[in-house]
Amino acid sequence: MFQTASTTPEKLLQMLSALLLFAAVLGVVLFFASRVRGKRSDNWVGYLYLLPVVLLLAVGLVYPGLRTIYQSFFDASGKAFIGVDNYKTIFTDGDLLTVLGNTVVWVLIVPPLATGIGLIYAILVDKSRFESFAKALIFLPMAISMVAAGVIWKFMYEYRPDQATVKQIGLINQVIVWLGGKPVQLMITDTGKLNTLLLIVVFIWIQAGFAMTILSAAIKAIPDEIVEAARLDGVSPWTMFIRITLPSVRTTVVVVLTTLAIGTLKVFDVVRTMTGGNFKTSVIANEFYSQLIRASNQGLAAALAVVLFVLVIPIIVYNIRQVRQEA
Amino acid sequence: MFGLRGSSRSRVALAGALGVGLVFSLAACGGDKDKDSGSTDTAAAAGIDCSQFSSFGDLKGKTVSIYTGIVTPEDTPHKKSYEPFEKCTGVTVKYEGDKSFETQVLVRAKAGNPPDVAFVPQPGLLQQLVATGKAVEAPKEVSDNVDKWWGKDWKAYGTVDGKFYAAPLGANVKSFVWYSPKEFADKGYTVPTTLDDLKALSDKIAATGAKPWCAGIGSGDATGWPATDWVEDFVLRTAGAETYDKWVKHEIPFNSPEITAAFDAVGGYLKNDKYVNGGLGDVKSVASTTFQDAGLQILEGNCSLHRQASFYAANFPKGTKIGKDGDIFAFYLPGKDASTKPVLGGGEFTLAFADRPEVKAFQYYLSTDTWANIKAKASTGWVSANKGLQVSNLSSEIDRLSAETLQDPNAQFRFDGSDMMPAAVGSNAFWKQATAWITGQDTTTTVNNIEAAWPKK
Secondary structure (H helix, E strand, C coil): CCCCCCCHHHHHHHHHHHHHHHHHHHHHHHHHHHHCCCCCHHHHHHHHHHHHHHHHHHHHHHHHHHHHHHHCCECCCCCCECCCHHHHHHHHCHHHHHHHHHHHHHHHHHHHHHHHHHHHHHHHHCCCCCHHHHHHHHHHHHHCCHHHHHHHHHHHHCCCCCCCCCCCCCHHHHHHHHCCCCCCCCCCCCHHHHHHHHHHHHHHHHHHHHHHHHHHHHHHCCCHHHHHHHHHCCCCHHHHHHHHHHHHCHHHHHHHHHHHHHHHHCCCHHHHHHCCCCCCCCCHHHHHHHHHHHCCCHHHHHHHHHHHHHHHHHHHHHHHHHHHHHC | CCCCCHHHHHHHHHHHHHHHHHHHHHHHHHHCCCCCCCCCCCHHHHCCCHHHHHHHCCCCCCEEEEEECCCCCCHHHHHHHHHHHHHHHCCEEEEEECCCHHHHHHHHHHCCCCCCEEEECCHHHHHHHHHCCCCECCCHHHHHHHHHHCCHHHHHHCEECCEECCEEEEEEECCEEEECHHHHHHHCCCCCCCHHHHHHHHHHHHHCCCCCECCCCEECECCCHHHHHHHHHHHHHHCCHHHHHHHHCCCCCCCCHHHHHHHHHHHHHHCCCCCCCCCCCCCCHHHHCEHHHHCCHHHHCCCCEEECCHHHHHHCCCCCCECCCCCEEEEECCCCCCCCEEEEEEEEEEEECCCCHHHHHHHHHHCCHHHHHHHHHHCCCCECCCCCCCHHHCCCHHHHHHHHHHHCCCEEEEECHHHHCCHHHHHHHHHHHHHHHHCCCCHHHHHHHHHHHCCCC
8 A cells, every 4th residue: 555656546546545544543533532431531532632643743743853863963874973073064164154154144135025025015005996906916926836936037037148149038137238238147146145136036026925915914904993093193104104004013024024034944946946056055955955865965964954943943933922922 | 522422423433443444455455466468478479589588487477667767758669678578478567767766766775665677877876776785686697698798897887896786778978079060061170089189170160259169067956967077078088097997986086186187178178268158158158058058059050069978969959950961960079099989978777676587587688689679779869888789770870879989899988977976976066066166166176175075984
């Protein structure tokens, strides 16, 4: 049953078996739940229902997590214990320092910018005539996979040399040429981290829609009385924004910021599709993949995963606390 | 809970328990399926001598599973070439092509779920697979075939720790330079026969104001590998095959003078503003152009030369005439002088993970000259280094040139070096650093960085 299925009937059969297995497990849990009697039965039933989830989390999340941490102290083949050498490499090796630096740049730029753009956009289109159309426009990129977005933007940045016989096919360089400039090899130029910044543009393009949607919902949830009372007091739009709108959606802004920050830390597809991490644009998630799959350096890959994990934890903790405060 | 009364809850539980039973009975059905098709005795129809398989016993109704990175459309001629074997023996060959073969095969081997036979494209990967302990040594019949039909070098690539595991399957030639025979005829250029000639030709073309070469090392996340092929070809030519072998095995460091010199020799072409990059930009554009796109500039008349393997033929648009009198063809990237003929290339190897008779018989079949010729007739863009391969059976001119190059008695074949180095070097540092080198990094830093990435023993 757990062998690789290759034909369609086999795959269907496998799927059916999985569904039945799921039903069977549920049935067993329900069966035992029905047997529980006594004073504290509700509690017991609760624990029983939690059991499959806890087991799955333990097998699918906790164990691999601990195993990854364990592996990060071993060498490339995962055989010899080398202590914290992998971590030393991450924080001393020139290339890997560039990777860390890039990740910092990403996390510093993407969340505030994407949230900011989303917020301003949400306020601007709020209650306008074309609100839903305008929202659809900015939300559309969300529907495109990051790989596809990477491919699309690669064309935007495409470079062709400055020759009479050769035509530009990238929009950005065509605009530069129209303005009388010389085409630039955008994806290769790492002066001032230009290429990393251009990748960040793509990610913001995708994520601003997400920020806009959530924030727009929060803005709509501001009680009308408050807005009307402010209007009657004759506040300017700016004061309205600073004194009413922003404080009312503050928790939502924090949630959006932290969610985006986590997403940004894990950014992979955009970098992989557009530069493959070359030309000093690599980030932690991409480097993790390269080390594991390409360089088959298990230890270093595990250490990179742990670093990523450690970086994400405080953001998640902060996020959860904010959500709890709101509730 | 959920408003269910006791009795209905038990009913749900009963349904669940029934479900469990069903699952297991289904699983029992799904496990083994004996396909009894194709086991006819029309052996003669296959046109091959079926008695050669008799020593493997009665194989009727057995199945051999193959796992490989060869996917559509190249898999069709492969499957077709197994038909005579299937007809002869009654064995069913189950073919599974997967683009992510190279990573998945290791996972499967380690997890104890390997295929019967895997077509492994890199000796380095072959060693990793053998190291899992799941691979099986090749049977004597296969070993004898390889002794008979292949050179010693090829046998060595399939040998790990003195034990012979994998027979070669297909091959490709990397030491080719693509050019336009038409353009050469029109402008009076001649195909160079020594490295100096090649340089002189490049200078001659550059003197007309054109860029002689077009090159691209972009290949998605594998960006950089075409540059490593250049370097390997030049190590073979400027330092010789013995030094090449030592370099690949790390018996000399990556930053030794010979290798640095080879890098610089490549730099004389790829990092030379006068030579590159026809129709594509300055030197840096070599890094941003995909290798697939680069050679097409020859058709546009923007460049004259593009160094790339035999398989590049598939890249030209349909209708492009590939041949000595066509729009495009390739010549052998010349050696230092006309008498030496180092050939850089690649290929796949058949590694088995099971020693059942039908698997052995299949391995044996693939290692015969019979199969090589059947396969050659069935496909284009495929050659083998099998000496029994009749060049006339190959349908395209470039395939014939490849086969001739491989079978040339003077040819000194060497396998793609980056495919044999440890992954940390061969498919990571070498690629990355070569890319950085094209975009401006100096040679010394480059070779030092690669040397530093070599795994410590």
